[in-house]
Amino acid sequence: MASQWVSGMSINSQQSYDVIVVGAGAMGSAAAYHLAGDGQRVLLLEQFATGHTRGSSHGGSRIIRYTHDKADYMRLMPPLFDLWRQLEAESGQPLLQMTGGLYMGPADEPFLCGAQEALATLRHSYQVFAPGELADAFPQFCLPAGWLALYQAHSGILAASRCVETLVRQAVKRGATLREQTQVQQITPMGDGVRVQAAGPAGHETFSAARLIITAGPWAPRLLALLQLTPPLKVTHQQVAYFAVDQPDLYAVGRCPLYIFTALPHYYGFPIFEKPGHVKIGLEMVDTVVDPDAPREADPAAVDELSAAVAQTMVGVQPRPAQVDLCLYTETPTHDFLIDRHPEHPQIAIGCGFSGRGFKFAIGFGRLLADLATSPPGSYASEFWLPRFALTQFLAG
Ligand SMILES: Cc1cc2nc3c(=O)[nH]c(=O)nc-3n(C[C@H](O)[C@H](O)[C@H](O)COP(=O)(O)OP(=O)(O)OC[C@H]3O[C@@H](n4cnc5c(N)ncnc54)[C@H](O)[C@@H]3O)c2cc1C
CATH class of the missing domain: 3.30.9.10 (D-Amino Acid Oxidase, subunit A, domain 2)
Incomplete structure (x- = not known):
């Protein structure tokens, strides 16, 4: 989805981007892949080396299936299979085995x-x-x-680590900037945009962007707490x-x-x-x-x-x-995924709580997060949006 709203921001310095994505697991790498394909200037920050084994997205295999007990989840599946196949075709990497x-x-x-x-x-x-x-x-x-x-x-089976590696590689090919070993330590909403402070091989650095996406997996509770958000995770x-x-x-x-x-x-x-x-x-x-x-x-x-x-x-x-x-x-307590904007800072989109089922959706949820980040606050026009992902579902207890 093109973003006039984002391109309205004035971005000058070398450390400024249209969108910063925190976390290069399945979700963040997919978001960066779509955003870079949309022509957004993207910075993908990862606290470890990409492909590390300390989070949720590593390993040789993840299940992908139409079969769900809820029709709204099942409805998302056919386009997800298509997107994974498109990534295979674009990258030349075998990713999905039926x-x-x-x-x-x-x-x-x-x-x-x-x-x-x-x-x-x-x-x-x-x-x-x-x-x-x-x-x-x-x-x-x-x-x-x-x-x-x-x-x-x-x-079928998605070759998980290869999928993440491919998403990152294709995101970079499409123009995204990747910074590994760079840990986000502070996030400050600034007007319509955001400032991010991180520690990496080059010491402490500050980046700014019009939009931020937080896809920090098991570290999400820590980053969200910096923004006074404590969903039950x-x-x-x-x-x-x-x-x-x-x-x-x-x-x-x-x-x-x-x-x-x-x-x-x-x-x-x-x-x-x-x-x-x-x-x-x-x-x-x-x-x-x-x-x-x-x-x-x-x-x-x-x-x-x-x-x-x-x-x-x-x-x-x-x-x-x-x-x-x-x-x-x-x-999350309901096992539904949390994908939404921050209620007070709509320039920040969040994707977390993906439990043991999220991988298959990553290429679609990357699209959804990119759409949330680059469309006006209040808009949920995205192929992969379900109302059950809304933050209010979880904060209401
Ligand atoms: C054993 C197991 C089996 C599974 N089986 C399936 C399955 O069969 N099918 C399926 O669909 N799903 C499955 N899943 C679920 C799926 O793998 C996860 O839902 C998905 O990988 C979550 O991805 P993520 O990007 O949210 O998290 P992660 O992969 O953990 O990525 C988050 C990234 O953010 C980085 N990060 C965190 N904080 C910071 C910071 N401050 N600064 C910079 N970077 C930061 C982390 O280092 C990490 O790389 C399984 C999960 C597990 C653990």
Whole structure:
């Protein structure tokens, strides 16, 4: 979206930009990519090296799927697949591998009921298997009585770290300026614009811009507090584990879809994709609140819980993982995403609370954040806007 409103600002010095984006994870790099494509002069600031493993966007794989339990989220999906494919075509990088997806849980489980209703409403095809019917089609899984498996073809894997690297590289190609190892420490709204103070390899620096986008992932609560904003955000420890499989061809892409077990324990996994002979599986951990800067280690009790669940429901998977990797979620109480402008300083747009589901949306939410930053306050004209993202949804408790 072109921005006459932004281009009305007078910007002269070398350290001045149309838009500054704080944080080069999936969301910030996507916002910078779209803004630079719109012809905005963009500065992307990242406190570590891009591609680092301390936030939420690193790793070889993330699930992308039409299947959601709410039709408004599901409606966003087809254009997201298109945007990821466009990025692939533009960059020449393979980013999206289609696999199909299996969603499994008790027949009356709310996610599965909502997903079938939404898929039917939006006329997307799907198949339902009872436990006895699953073995022929997908012998990798065995379900308890009373469960069902929903198969939906529009499901696949995004090569996460490669996606972020590609978004950053394409943003820079389109003219964005990237500053790594540069930590934003102070944000001061100045009239219609904003001043940002940061510490980096060149010492302390001050940048100014007409607009600011904060996409700081698990560090968002700290930056928002500088602007007297304290939405309810919980930062939690997460881990994913790589299990060896007995018959690699059974878990190969093409034979094995991605899989989500929606009942407790809630866990999800991939066919063999990143690590030869191994499937990656993650357990959703809800209660382990952490400081994103504190050192962390794998939680052995959660590894045990995941291993027990895998042994119960999956066939030919070794009982203990060969490797465990760490990650972080930033969650709102409703698990909806927070994407809006600052209520008193509409020149500042915020995107956070993307929890364990945000990656697939990043290329669309980058578009939304770019639109929020460059359109007049009060305008929500963007293909990816949903009213459930509004800050008021969270501040109202
Ligand atoms: C284990 C795991 C599995 C997941 N699985 C899926 C999945 O299958 N499908 C899916 O769609 N989503 C999934 N997600 C969720 C998805 O990965 C996240 O929602 C998404 O990566 C969030 O991106 P972000 O840009 O908001 O945060 P981040 O990636 O954390 O990026 C924020 C960036 O801001 C930088 N920053 C912070 N403060 C400052 C500062 N002061 N100055 C400069 N820079 C700063 C940080 O260093 C960081 O690089 C998963 C997440 C995890 C952890």
